[in-house]
Structures are given as C-alpha cells and as structure tokens.
Amino acid sequence: MKKSTFTIIFVLLSFLALAQEKEMKKEIPQAETFTSTQTVSIKGKTVTLATATGTHLLRDENDKPIALFGFTHYRKTNSSENRPIVFAFNGGPLSASFWLHFGVLGPKRIEINDPSYTKPSPYKVVNNEYSILDKADLVMIDPVGVGFSKPIGEAKWEDFWGVDQDIRSIGLFIEQFIIKANKMNSPKYLLGESYGTFRNAGLVKHLQDKGIAMNGVIMVSAVFDLQHLLFGPGDDTAYLIHFPTYAATAWYHNKVKNKGSSLEAFLNDVRTFTQNEYAPALLKGDQLSTSEKSSIAQKLADYSGLSQDYYLKADLRVTNGEYFQELLRNEGETVGRLDSRFTGINEDLLSQNALTDPQSDAISTPYIAAFKDYLYNDLKVRKDLTYTTTASSRKGFKWDWKHKGNISWNMQVATTTLPDMTSAMKRNPNLKILILNGYYDLATVFYGVEHSINHMGLDAELKKNIIMKYYEAGHMMYTHIPSMAKFKMDVDAFIDETSK
Structure with a gap:
C-alpha cells in the first residue's frame, strides 16, 4: 500500500475520532441557571435575596457528568459565608419541591382556603412572612426525575430512582454545591417532607460518612419505617x-x-x-x-x-x-x-x-399553577423548559425500594432508614433532629414516628437530641395559618440553637 494511502486512512480515522469526540460532547448538555433578585419581609425587616434557579452539572465520584440537577438557591445579599444554609426537598417518591417552596419556605407563598377548596385562578400570592430566609440561606432541591432534573451522558433514570440511588445523587449534589458556594464551614441543615424524611434519615449518615456533618435535620411529616404505612x-x-x-x-x-x-x-x-x-x-x-x-x-x-x-x-x-x-x-x-x-x-x-x-384535590391545582407562574415570571426561567412536578408522569417510572441494611438471607426484610439515623446520632452526639407532626395527617401518622423513636435504642441523654413538635393540622401543616406561624417559630428556634 502506498504511503499516500496510509496518510489518507490516518486522516480519515483522525477525522472520525474527532467527530465522535465532538458528538460525545454534544450529548452532554450544559447546565443553565437564571438569576433574579427577590425580597421578603419578615417581622418588619426586608431581606434581599440573590436568587439562582436552574440546573447544576452533577458529577459522579470520578467527576463524570451524570445529570442536570435542578435547584433554586436563595442567598441573602451582603451576608457572611458562615450564614446557615438549609437544603430542602419534598417526598413522593418522587415529587418536586414546589410544595415546601411555595407553601412555607420561600419568599412568596400561595394563600389557600384551608380546610376547604380554593377557587380557580387568579390565585393570591403574597409575601411569606413565615419564611426561614431571615435565618438561613435556602436551596430547594428537585431530584432527578422532577423539576428540571434529568440524567445525561451514559446515565439512565434507574441510576437515580431508588432508595440508595436517590441518597447517593442528592449527597453528590449537596457536596458539590457547598464547595462551589463556599459553604463547607457554614452551619448546614437538611429539611425534608414525607418521603423526604425517610431520605433524610439515610442521607444524614451518608453525608456524615463523607465528612459533611449536619448541624441539624428537620423532618416535616415523618416516616422512617415504611411498613408502618402498609x-x-x-x-x-x-x-x-x-x-x-x-x-x-x-x-x-x-x-x-x-x-x-x-x-x-x-x-x-x-x-x-x-x-x-x-x-x-x-x-x-x-x-x-x-x-x-x-x-x-x-x-x-x-x-x-x-x-x-x-x-x-x-x-x-x-x-x-x-x-x-x-x-x-x-x-x-x-x-x-x-x-x-x-x-x-x-x-x-x-x-x-x-x-x-x-x-389533594383542594390544593394541588392552585399550588402547581401559582408556582409555575412564579417560576417562569419572577424567577425568570426560560419558558421553553418543562418543570415536571411528579415523576409518576414519566413513562416507566419505578422506584427501587431496596436499601443496604434491609436485606437478610437475600430477602428484603424491611424498608427502613431508621438504623441509618440511629447510627448517625450515636457517632455524632451533637446531631439534633427536629420532627414536626400533624395530628390530622393520615399519610405519615404521628404515633408511627413515636413508635420508631422509641425503638432506636438511644440512651436518655442522646434521645433528648430528638425534638418533637405537634400541630393541629395535617401532612402539609403549613396550609393552616396558625400552624404555619408555629412552624416558623419552631424552625427558627432550632436553627438558633444548633448554629452557634
């Protein structure tokens, strides 16, 4: 074969390699964030917030891109890097975080006709005087499958849809986010609702094992042993x-x-x-x-x-x-x-x-409609991006309920993250847990939480680190104004106590 032929083949192979590399790069979409300035008035004082919403390019343990991970970050302007930060999410699995975001935590909230049906739009969105943003910065998390979060590259939905998969991916996001935001040395908190509390119990140990200790964990309408629901x-x-x-x-x-x-x-x-x-x-x-x-x-x-x-x-x-x-x-x-x-x-x-x-019939439509209006108009998100509220709407959605520590004789003997939380508390006796229970919550019942805590095997002194609060409302106790005010008071006191 002539030298010129070798040259042609070499050039062609090089061109193909470059084309393949280019194609692979094209397969990895770039993360995108949208910035705005928001304000909230709490106890007569206005808090100005630098706000970013969109996606983070999530990397695995080898820095390989695996997901666009959705979030909204509220940061008080001109504040110290040591200001507390709260990472919050809803449950499901798998639900987006708009319930907590627009119900009690963010700078705006929707008014609901509690405990009855809310009339159709226009819905009333008001300043949220019960927000925690005067106490801490806030990151609302949408796990992969909801919000704007989705797998990229070689990753697949099932890599994120399961008890352990979910804990791993959210743990990766939190670690990468606090490094990027210079929050490694700030007081840090997890706040989850419903399945988010089940997630929290496993996540707090997962992060602690990676050298990221939480100052506190806030559980809203908790469940730690899923057999309690069955x-x-x-x-x-x-x-x-x-x-x-x-x-x-x-x-x-x-x-x-x-x-x-x-x-x-x-x-x-x-x-x-x-x-x-x-x-x-x-x-x-x-x-x-x-x-x-x-x-x-x-x-x-x-x-x-x-x-x-x-x-x-x-x-x-x-x-x-x-x-x-x-x-x-x-x-x-x-x-x-x-x-x-x-x-x-x-x-x-x-x-x-x-x-x-x-x-659910009474509040779902107003929450979804009002939040999306806020998302695309106030938070300035591009309107051709779809915000998914629940993964159950995705074709093929299936949750993997297996969890390490729940297997015996190659069989699933339980579905619980309670042992994770127990271990985290025993290995970090400074860890405090705040649990908020609705008396009228028939989704995650308060007596089930009490049963779980009474079976953790904690000594009396360590058990004092678990603080139980009760509300005359349901699963989303914040739809009830008196309970929302109590929610604010209880969470504020908890952050004040544990961030010193």
Missing part, C-alpha cells in the same frame, strides 16, 4: 399506629362521645388505650374471647367515630382507606388522607375504600 397480612403494626390519628380525626369532626379538655389530653388517653389494651388484643388473634373482642370493639368505636359493628366485621382491623370512607359516609362525604380536616363528596357510598383525597 397494612400487610399478619402484621398488626399499621393498625395500631394509625389508630390515634383516626381518633384525632373523629375528635375534629365531633364524632366522639367525650372530647375531654383538649385534643392533647384526649390523645394521651388514646395512646394509653392503644398500648395497653388494643395492642394486646390484636396480639391474641383468634385467642381473644368473644366478650373481650366486643369490649375492645366498643372502645375502638367510642374513640374513632366508627360503629362497634363495623369494627367487629373488620376483626378489629380498619385500614386507613376504609376509615376515610366510613367516618362520614352517612353525610355523603369522605375525609382527607393528607389532612383529615378536609372533606369531599363521597363518589360511591357503597365503596369500601375512598376513591380520592379531598385535601
């Missing part, structure tokens, strides 16, 4: 831990015979009954005598607002879906799962289970 065959735990919230719901809707001096006093009686009478009765199974069963069914009825006959037919075990449907069936209504103060029209009076959640 009414599994042969497992009575979910029936027990849901019952106090059934009772709270009946108390609110005036379906109990004796409301007592207060909701708290009433629920203390319910807790005592649940632990000392209801649990032993279920433990007996079919060894419970007819008279014992009848007596327990009557007490369940007195506390929950359902009938003794209903509880007997249910073998003393009523699921949450059955409770939503049964409590106000005679009035033609069903009660909310996320917030049982909300009621809606019962679509099928013969149905055993509720067909819809009135709270």
